[in-house]
Amino acid sequence: MADGPFLKFDTLSLHAGQRPDPATGARAVPLHQTTSYVFQDTDHAAALFNLERPGHIYSRISNPTVAVLEERLAALEGGVGAVCTASGQAALHLAIVTLMGVGGHIVASKAIYGGSHNLFTHTLPRFGITTSFVDPRDSAAFRDAIRPETRLVFAEVIGNPGLEVLDLPAVAEVAHAAGLPLMIDSTFTTPYLCRPFEHGADIVMHSATKWLGGHGIAIGGAVIDGGRFDWEASGRFPTLTEPYAGYHGIDFAEEFGPAAFITRARAEGLRDFGACLSPTNAFQILQGVETLPLRMRAHVDNARRVASFLEDADGVAWVRHPDLPSHPDHDLAKRLLPQGAGSVVTFGIAEGKAGARQAGKRFIEALRLFSHLANVGDAKSLVIHPASTTHQQMDAEALRAAGIGEEMIRLSIGLEDGGDLIGDLKQALRAAQKG
Amino acid sequence: MELTVDGHKVFASTGGRLLDAKAPLVVLIHGAGMDHSVWSLQSRYLAHHGRSVLAVDLPGHGRSGGAALTSIEDLADWVARLIEAAGFERAALAGHSMGALAALETANRHPDRVRALALLGVAERMPVHPDLLALAAANDDKAIAMVIGWGFATSRGGSAAPGLWQVGAGIQLMRATKPGVLGLDLAACDAWRGAPEIRCPTTLILGSSDRMTPAKAGQALAARIAGSRVVVLKGSGHMMMVEEPDAVTDALAAAL
Numbered sequence: 001m002a003d004g005p006f007l008k009f010d011t012l013s014l015h016a017g018q019r020p021d022p023a024t025g026a027r028a029v030p031l032h033q034t035t036s037y038v039f040q041d042t043d044h045a046a047a048l049f050n051l052e053r054p055g056h057i058y059s060r061i062s063n064p065t066v067a068v069l070e071e072r073l074a075a076l077e078g079g080v081g082a083v084c085t086a087s088g089q090a091a092l093h094l095a096i097v098t099l100m101g102v103g104g105h106i107v108a109s110k111a112i113y114g115g116s117h118n119l120f121t122h123t124l125p126r127f128g129i130t131t132s133f134v135d136p137r138d139s140a141a142f143r144d145a146i147r148p149e150t151r152l153v154f155a156e157v158i159g160n161p162g163l164e165v166l167d168l169p170a171v172a173e174v175a176h177a178a179g180l181p182l183m184i185d186s187t188f189t190t191p192y193l194c195r196p197f198e199h200g201a202d203i204v205m206h207s208a209t210k211w212l213g214g215h216g217i218a219i220g221g222a223v224i225d226g227g228r229f230d231w232e233a234s235g236r237f238p239t240l241t242e243p244y245a246g247y248h249g250i251d252f253a254e255e256f257g258p259a260a261f262i263t264r265a266r267a268e269g270l271r272d273f274g275a276c277l278s279p280t281n282a283f284q285i286l287q288g289v290e291t292l293p294l295r296m297r298a299h300v301d302n303a304r305r306v307a308s309f310l311e312d313a314d315g316v317a318w319v320r321h322p323d324l325p326s327h328p329d330h331d332l333a334k335r336l337l338p339q340g341a342g343s344v345v346t347f348g349i350a351e352g353k354a355g356a357r358q359a360g361k362r363f364i365e366a367l368r369l370f371s372h373l374a375n376v377g378d379a380k381s382l383v384i385h386p387a388s389t390t391h392q393q394m395d396a397e398a399l400r401a402a403g404i405g406e407e408m409i410r411l412s413i414g415l416e417d418g419g420d421l422i423g424d425l426k427q428a429l430r431a432a433q434k435g
Numbered sequence: 436m437e438l439t440v441d442g443h444k445v446f447a448s449t450g451g452r453l454l455d456a457k458a459p460l461v462v463l464i465h466g467a468g469m470d471h472s473v474w475s476l477q478s479r480y481l482a483h484h485g486r487s488v489l490a491v492d493l494p495g496h497g498r499s500g501g502a503a504l505t506s507i508e509d510l511a512d513w514v515a516r517l518i519e520a521a522g523f524e525r526a527a528l529a530g531h532s533m534g535a536l537a538a539l540e541t542a543n544r545h546p547d548r549v550r551a552l553a554l555l556g557v558a559e560r561m562p563v564h565p566d567l568l569a570l571a572a573a574n575d576d577k578a579i580a581m582v583i584g585w586g587f588a589t590s591r592g593g594s595a596a597p598g599l600w601q602v603g604a605g606i607q608l609m610r611a612t613k614p615g616v617l618g619l620d621l622a623a624c625d626a627w628r629g630a631p632e633i634r635c636p637t638t639l640i641l642g643s644s645d646r647m648t649p650a651k652a653g654q655a656l657a658a659r660i661a662g663s664r665v666v667v668l669k670g671s672g673h674m675m676m677v678e679e680p681d682a683v684t685d686a687l688a689a690a691l
Contacts (some may be wrong), residue, residue, distance in 0.1 A: 006602070007591065016600070019593035050451075052480035052594035054680050062597035070598035080607050189632035227607035232498075250451055255479065257472025258607040259599055266598065409595040 009076065009192065012295045017071030018058035031283040036353055038281050043118065048094040051247065051255075051267065059279065066282040073212070073222050077204050080227030081262040083270060084220060086280060088187060088207025089115055090275035091221030095183055095203055097273065098265045099237060100151040102128030107145040107152070109136035109166065110350065111159030111402050112185065114391040122393075133401075137329070139170040144176045153238060157196060157336075158188040161386045161410045162347050162403035163320045168336060172200025179234040187211070187377070188342045190295040199336065202229040208277075210377025211343075214288035214295050216280040223265060227258030246272075246420055256311040282302060295379070295415060300340030303413040307345045309422045315359075315429040317348035317407060343414075344376055348407040353368075353432045356407035359432045360385050363409065366431035369416060369424040381414035381421055438520045440494075440513065443501030445520070447471060447489040450482025454489070459550065460523040461691050462514065463490040466532030467620030468571075468609045470497030473531065476596070476680045477687055484688060489521060493534075495616050498659065503616045507533070507627040511540035515548045526577040527691040529553040530675060532648065533624050536561065543631035552637040553690040555683065556645060556673045558652035559659070563625040573616035579609040579617070588644035588672030601677045607640070630659075638690035639682060642671035664690070 007015065018029050037056045039045035047053040054063050070082040085091040095108070110144035112134035120131035134141035136155055146153075153175040157167045168184070175182040181202035186194060187306055190211045196204050204394055206212055208220040217229040230254045231240040235408065240260050243249035245266055270276050288295075300323075307321035319326070323332035333341045352359040364372050370383040384390060385397060387406050396400065436454060438445040449469045454460075457634050461481050463474040470488040471478070478490040485551045494513065495503030498673035504510050516535055519527045530538030542549040570578035583605040584590065594601050609617060641653040650667055657663045667685045671679040 005590070006580070012591075015591045017592045017594070019591070037474075047480060047483070050479065050483060052476060052483055053684065054476060054594070056597065064597075065595040067594075071592050071594055071600050072597070074600035074603060075592060078603060079600060080604040157570070185552055225603060230611075250453060254448055255451065255472065255475050256473070257470065258604050258611065262598065 012072065012075045013292050014272070014290050016075035016342045017068040029065060029068045029283065029286050033279050034063075035059050040417065042286045045265045048422060049243070051281050060274050060276045061266060063276075063279050063282070065279040065286075066277050068275075069282045069289065070222065070288050070323035072286070073191070073206070074224050076310040077224045078195050078197050079204065079224040080258045082222050082224040083262060083265045083352065084208065084222045084277040086221065086275040086277055087219050088185075088205065088209060089119065091207070091223040092116055092119065092185070093263055094269045094273065094275065095205060095223045096124070096129065097333065098239060098261060098269050101183070103149055104129045105147055105150045106131040106154055107142055107150055108133055109159060110134060111136050111156035111162045111164045112156050113160045114386070114394065116185065117391075117398075118390060118393055122358055136164045136166050139167055139174050141172055141189070143178070146180065150178070150180060153182045154185070156185040156188065157194050158322065158342050160188065161344070161391070161408065163322055163327070163344065163346055164403070165332045165336065165341065168196055168199035168201060176200070179236060188344060189337065190292060190296055192293050193300070193339050193342060196381055197226040197228070202226045206278060209358055209375070210284050211296065211299065212289055213285040214292065214377060214379055215284075216329070216380065218284040218376060220281045220285050223262070225259065225262035229261070231260055244268070255416065256295035257303050298415050299343035302415065302418045303343035303345055304340070304412065305418040306413050306421055306425065309425065310345065310347050313426070313429055315350045315433045316349045319345065319347045321345045343412060345411045345413060347409055347411070349432055350407055360407060360409055362434070363428050363432035366428040368427075369420060370411065376412035378412065379415045381416055382412040384410050386410050438517065440516050440520045441501065443494060443518065444499060445491065445494070446498035447491040448474070448478050450478035450488040452482040452488075453679075454487045456522060457463045458485055459488040460518065460526040461488050461520065462518065462528050463488065463529035464514065464528065464537050465496070466534050467624060468612045468617035470608065470612075472497075473676050477676060477684050479608045480684045481628065481687065481691070486691065489517070491517060494529065495613060503619045504623070506623050507536045507540050507629065508544070510537035510623070511544050514538070514541040515545040518548050518691065524548075525550045527551040527553070528559075529555065529556040529687055532557070532561075532673065533620050535680070536624060536627050536629070539631050539633065540629055542633050542635055543629065546634060547556045549635050551635050552633065553640060553687050553691055554637065554656075555640040555675055556642065556648045557639060557656060558648040559656040560652070561624040561627060561648060563621045566617065566622055568625060571621050572615075574611070574614045574618070579606055582583050582617070583609065585646045586673045588642065588670055588678060594677070595680050596677070601614060601674065604677070605668070605674060611612065629658030633660045633663075636690070638686060639663060639665045640675065641665060641667050641671060642675050642678070643667050643669050644671060645673045648675040
């Protein structure tokens, strides 16, 4: 955010988007578990439907509890507005369908979440949208893959699970030179560690299920509009710059200026596709966001400690975390992620006598504190073997291209005592090498 | 829609409906460093409730061509020419901040052109701190931070429009303004010494928590306009169209 008389990040985490409830004085954000809202009169109802007055109509489109979370995330990212969705995948889908239709093309990093990879590779082509994948460490590759029909450049701040750090300013420059927006999945970093808009991104998405919620209890997503991309000047986004019959010929860029994209995402995308966030999940995720700065500091501290331990541990072939000097993107991480490069650590388990796959299996089964499951960003530490789970739909070549070997173990470092975590890892590594 | 004034393209949002020569015209005039989109809700409401609306981008702002005008008097004369270019004899004017001074001065200099006035976030005088003038003249981002930071009653948000972070929207809107324009706008406000004699129905819409044009300074202006009406929006800052959009819409609908 620009300097000025603005509240700081920790304060915004607690207060942004909320005015204490005028009816009850409730200090906490109330959980508005309602589907719909009584209109004041028929004119008020018509004005709400026609985007003449602000407010809530039906909780698929907006809800007061969800709206606090949306505004808070937009404030923390330094954007102009947000739409929360049923999941991170719903956020990704919502952004894409707001920007393009049949014939659209995306240039994406190949080191992304397996679910996003599936959407791009197997599902979107059925709807006429194709994707070219490129090496996230090669900004020229993004440029070379752009075609006349490209409508979006997409990447993650920290790749999953390879932990490649994206040179955000360089890729943003490539996208903007081609008249395209850059969308960033910032799930692994959260706005506490990285605010992609400050580095040139135009749209940010999150799986709020992860560190934002932070307690492994609620699925949710968010797409946030930076408000800076000039849709009119680009001339490639008729959904934003031409009359839309679905709202009596509204032109979103003309009427809503910097909030054009996010207004269309809500007005059309939530209305028609309907992947809204439930008020209860928003309420639960909000509890997490309130302590996001505290938790992220602790996550990062523990992750650095675990990564350092693994570097010297027996039974470990290699360790990857961008805060380690041995990581190929360490200098970039120091520049873009000065407060820490997240709390996912990956490592390769030594093959042992029975091979990497068997050693990995023994390691995971021997862990006592780490939970074996398909998630990251919980307060509790987690572990998974990507090749056989989150990324199993990728073929061997795609796995290799994404830097995922059979020996790779992914850890999501939680908030337990760091010594206890290291103790658990030590005994599991010993167990993995036996037999 | 696009119009031509002084040989330059002028953009104006019509609130989602075509301009109707039979409906009374309302011209909405934005403040320093902004554009028509600050009126997005109000322009749509008024256009769908019996008015023809021109939420205009002033010269050099938003999608309008030409250079930014450098005095409130020049802006006033330009607004009069805009009304004529749109094919109307008269219009009701609503202006915010610098736009309010322009509306006020238009009614003073071209009384036959102005049917009614709504002045939002306005004061008897609008002196601008020399530090802010210097930062704005230098296109320093800190000028935007100061204007937006002080423009809202609170930087905690709580937007009536679901999911919008209005502080961020204000910052991005100003960053999109062409270099130098904010500085010229603020200098025009600072230099204005007008003493308008207003005879048309006038409503002042003031924010009780406005730190840029305090309600007290707006009341002082109201005292000089015979028969004027004052609406004070409790808790609102200077950016009242987005801070209290419904109350502003209601006040405009009653005034214009």
